[in-house]
Amino acid sequence: MKNINAFLIALLLSTLFFSSNTQAQQINTAKLDSFFNVLVNNNRVMGSFVIAKDGKIIYHKTTGYSQVEEDKKIPATAETQYRIGSITKTFTATMIFQLIDEKKLSLDIKLSKFFPEMPNADRITIANLLNHSSGLADHVNENGEWITNPHTKAELLDKIAKVKPHFEPGAKIRYSNGGYLLLGYIIEKVTGKTYAAALKQRITNKIGTKSIIAGTINNSQKLEARPYKFTGQWTAVKDIYFPNVVAVGDILSTPQDLIVFINALTSGKLVSAESFKKMKSFEGSEKDFNPTGMGLFRIPFYEKTFIGHNGGTYGSISNMYANTDDGMSLAFTTNGMTNFSMNDITLAMLNAYYDKPYKIPVFKTVDLKTEDLNALLGNYTSKDLPLKISITKSGSTLMAQATGQTPFPLDAVSKDEFKQEQYDVLLKFDREKHEMTLIQGGKNFHYVIEK
Known part of the structure; x- marks a missing residue:
């Protein structure tokens, strides 16, 4: 649900022009195991990682724990289920296109038929909702911790309806979780079934998967991985309250079953050829490389193009x-990732499959004294950004929390520099002036501590 596709595309684009020879080789499993082992040994990730050829799994690595409760740790297994975040949207889009194939919907039907109370409902189409061109509000990313608490369907709809649209329908593309929430409710209206029941009937029963389920409350399933972050130890994360994001980002799955799903979708087992063509209709020129289709995204790797989706909640990252x-496919699901990039994991898996060079990461640690960290603690404000940042600590780990967001740990690069690799964040402190510079996306933002 967190909009992390842009980072993935940007990094993979950087590999696009180096070579045209990307024939698959036998995977060097020892090296790829070493890659993941280094991440595990440095407390960077817990999850499950799969590579397949023509739907057949040829590499699978599971790391970390599904549950951590004080001294009790339950190791993750191949059966562990993870929240897949926005990959859920591909399932939602698939069911919408099934209804289109059955002549029960069409791409040009207006939102006003189902939700006339929504702004611009008489001009927003099903197609606009599918490709994020509706202009409607995002009830997840625009509302911070509000989404982590239970809300009724009426409250969720009201949250979307009361926000002025960002633009006219079809004018731009802006990722909208709210649009997919409406698509999920439309599926329920048209089928007369709950989203979870429709998912089971229309997808999971057809492809024979057992782990893919929707409509469950957080941490309610026996095999469900709980969400964590590492702050000196793996600590629990308060994640999005998943009934708030049915059809948007609530599905549980293993990566193995995601492989089954994406191969069934791409091989024509779930929607018609015409509908699948529309799902991967990426408007715009190749120069612009618009990544957004209707329920699918695309990413380049050398001369190849991959289609699928990724997902992020407050406690999980998936791909x-x-x-x-x-016939190459990959999937991974995590319940803990700290100071490491989803992009680097994706690239390592792709490079391993196509026999391209990649490096085993090296993590250098800087040991700081308690007084070194204490001098940096406080609330920082900026004239450059309307975003306050609170600097705290958890044990010997410095923590940062932006307004309306969850706190995240920082790696010490030096006594005065701290980074968060996952979010491309570098914080530089001036101890004497009690100031801080936030560096992200190549831009610098000046902060001063509140007195």
């Missing part, structure tokens, strides 16, 4: 992509 030309 699911396939190359329809050569």
Whole structure:
């Protein structure tokens, strides 16, 4: 649900022009195991990682724990289920196109038929909702911790309806979780079933998966991985309250079953050829490389193009992509990732499959004294950004929390510099002036501590 696709695309684009020879080789499993082992040994990730060829799994690595409760730790297994975040949207889009194939919906039907109270409802189409061009509000990313608490369906709809649209329908593309929440409710209205029941009937029963389920409350399933972050130890995260994001980001799955799903979708087992063509209709020129289709995204890797989706909640990161030309697919699901990038994991898996070079990460730690950290603590404000940042500590780990967001740990690069690799954040402190510089996306933002 967190909009992390742009980071993935940007990094993979950087590999696009280096070579045209990306024939699959036998995977060097020892090196890829070493890659993941280094991440595990440095408390960077817990999760499950799969590579497949023509739907057949040829590499699978599961790391970390599904549950951590004080001294009790339950190791994750191949059966552990993870929240897949926005990959859920591909399932939602698939069911919408099934209803289109059955002549029960069409891409040009207006939102006003189902939710006339929404702004611009008489001009927003099903197509606009699918490709994020509706202009409607995002009830997840625009509302911070509000989404972590239970809300009724009426409250969720009201949250979307009362926000002025960002633009006219079809004018731009802006990621909208709210649009997919409406698509999920439309599925329920048209089928007369709950989203979870429709998912089971229309997808999971057809492809024979057992782990893919929707409509469950947080941490209610026996095999469900709980969400964590590492702050000197793996600590629990208060995640999005998943009934708030049915059809948007609530599905549980293993990566193995995501492989089954993406291969069923790309091979024509779930929607018609015409509908699948529309799902991967990426408008715009190749130069612009618009990544957004209707329920699918695309990413480049050398001369190849992969289609699929990724997902992020407050406690999970997931990825699911396939190359329809050569049959390669990958999926991974996590319940803990700290100071490491989803992009680097994706690239390592792709490079391993296509026998391209990649490095085993090296993590350098800087040991700081308690007084070194204490001098940096406080609330920082900026004239450059309307975003306050609170600097705290958890044990010997410095923590940062922006307004309306969850706190995240920082790695010490030096006594005065701290980074968060996952979010491309670097914080530089001036101890004497009690100031801080936030560096992100190549831009600098000046902060001063509140007195």
